[in-house]
Amino acid sequence: EDQVTQSPEALRLQEGESSSLNCSYTVSGLRGLFWYRQDPGKGPEFLFTLYSAGEEKEKERLKATLTKKESFLHITAPKPEDSATYLCAVQAYGQNFVFGPGTRLSVLP
Amino acid sequence: IAGITQAPTSQILAAGRRMTLRCTQDMRHNAMYWYRQDLGLGLRLIHYSNTAGTTGKGEVPDGYSVSRANTDDFPLTLASAVPSQTSVYFCASSEGNTQYFGPGTRLTVL
Numbered sequence A: 001e002d003q004v005t006q007s008p009e010a011l012r013l014q015e016g017e018s019s020s021l022n023c024s025y026t027v028s029g030l031r032g033l034f035w036y037r038q039d040p041g042k043g044p045e046f047l048f049t050l051y052s053a054g055e056e057k058e059k060e061r062l063k064a065t066l067t068k069k070e071s072f073l074h075i076t077a078p079k080p081e082d083s084a085t086y087l088c089a090v091q092a093y094g095q096n097f098v099f100g101p102g103t104r105l106s107v108l109p
Numbered sequence B: 001i002a003g004i005t006q007a008p009t010s011q012i013l014a015a016g017r018r019m020t021l022r023c024t025q026d027m028r029h030n031a032m033y034w035y036r037q038d039l040g041l042g043l044r045l046i047h048y049s050n051t052a053g054t055t056g057k058g059e060v061p062d063g064y065s066v067s068r069a070n071t072d073d074f075p076l077t078l079a080s081a082v083p084s085q086t087s088v089y090f091c092a093s094s095e096g097n098t099q100y101f102g103p104g105t106r107l108t109v110l
Helices: none
Strands: A005-006 A010-014 A019-026 A030-038 A046-048 A056-058 A062-066 A072-077 A083-094 A098-099 A104-109 B004-007 B010-013 B018-026 B031-038 B042-049 B065-066 B075-078 B085-096 B098-101 B105-109
Touching: A005 A083, A005 B105, A010 A019, A010 A030, A019 A030, A019 A083, A030 A062, A030 A072, A030 B098, A046 A056, A046 A062, A046 B098, A083 B042, A098 B042, B004 B085, B018 B031, B018 B098, B018 B105, B042 B065
Parallel strands: A010 A104, B010 B105
Antiparallel strands: A005 A019, A019 A072, A030 A046, A030 A083, A056 A062, A062 A072, A083 A098, A083 A104, B004 B018, B018 B075, B031 B042, B031 B085, B065 B075, B085 B098, B085 B105
8 A cells, every 4th residue: 555654744944944854655666756835725736746766856945855765855945935734645657646644844034 | 727726615514414516627637636635634535537427436435426527527525414524625637647736625514
């Protein structure tokens, strides 16, 4: 059974304090690993897709990396507007998406 | 382009009542999905449709039904609502393996 866990459950950072969020997964035949951002009261917003171990994607202050067992979302010099819940999901070939519970990030000014 | 719209935005429903949550997309995506999101459990797939005319069961399908008469619309029906169906419901569509989500419907069953 495909599974996704995320840690930490919640993270508080000071503005400018870099950190990483973890997504650990078990899946038979990874088609893709996905990161989403979700603001309170809104639907998830797509950030990145990673397909194979060693791949990296960047967008502004965010960088996602992938190994065979986990993915990291690195946040460099975060700003308060980066506060959100970050969701990780995996998809195996021929299967539907499986989401993790998310990490709730708060960036304090 | 609106993307995905959902209606209603929120609803309070008495247990035992029938309720249909509406979802419409204007991106002409073949695949559509219904998820529920509960605190600590993340997004769980209820039903999906890979193309108009076909539907499939997800992880938590009991108590819910869907139909896909055309590409754009994917309604979710609760035949007889129960309090455990209190949740936030998200509709999504996908192009390739990228999913796009609607704004959600917050449903409370009393």
